[in-house]
Amino acid sequence: MTDYRASFDATVTFANGGDLTVRGFRVDLPGADTGEQEIAALFVASLGLLMTGSVELSNVEIFAEPHKGTRGGPSDRTAAAPARGRFVELNHVIRAGMTTYPGLPAPAITPYLTREDSRERYAPGTEFAMDTLTLLGNTGTYLDAPYHRFADGADLSAIPLEATADLPAVVVRVIGTGQPGIDVGALAALDVRGAAVLLHTGDDARFGTPGYAEDRHFLTRAGAEWLAGHGAALVGIDALSIDDTDDPERPAHTALLAAGIPVVEHLTGLDRLPPTGARFTAVPLRVASFGTIPVRAFARLP
DSSP states (O other), X not given: OOOEEEXXXXXXXXXXXXXXXXXXXXXEESSTTOOHHHHHHHHHHHHTOOSEEEEEEEEEEEEEOOOOOOTTSTTOOOSOOOSOSOEEEOSOOOOTXXXXXXXXXXXXXXXXXXXXXXXXXXXXXXXXXXXXXXXXXXXXXXXXXXXXXXXXXXXXXXXXXXXXXXXXXXXXXXXXXXXXXXXXXXXXXXXXXXOEEEEEOSGGGGTTSGGXXXXXXXXXXXXXXHHHHTTOSEEEESSSOSSOTTOTTOHHHHHHHHTTOXXXXXXXXXXXXXXXXXXXXXXXXXXXXXXXXXXXXXXXXX
């Protein structure tokens, strides 16, 4: 189903005095035929304005665009709903020879016991295949545990299920903003406590190509520190790295993993999730003394 949003200029007067003027404000709409009166109500609700006297709109434009989660809008699901929707895959399929991060080794899949050889071991008509998978932990869609960054941090075997399973998802859409760094301004209006914060950049469309490493999005140091300080349970991104890879300090990894917040990188399919209301899962294998591992990341829609 196509989502719609509106852009407009607005002037608000208040019953107790004063006024407010905005230009190019945007809100989520329930449909393409939403009238100006309802758009004005959505605008007032999104800002939590009290004692409004009048709201005058101008330059109203309605267009197709994924919802961003306007407060009080059609995709605002602040109350937890029963998890009864369908599942959505949010991970890349691991294949032999694939490129995840340019310059890192690709996975290799080799036979240990072929079906043909197994026929000599079992009854007629019974055969098995057993294969060996050799891969770097940073392959496909993977989860970083604190041990990835800190020698004394929790490894994969110490990540509790509560930190990675059935988390309320908050999707932060930054497609088309023109800014590679995702800063506090993109996050400050969100309730992230206890949530999986999923940064939807659209970079996943270039996954596996040289262009994936170009014009890449990332979470800024300030953005990571804000998420850590506001109780995010997990942070994921559909881009090359949660960090600006030109910054050798890796501040986003540092701030999040120091706070015990798992990081999931190279997600995909975030365009299929609503801004809020979905439930996110990305459970890693329990491997001791190991910091990163591919996950089957998915969400259940509301």
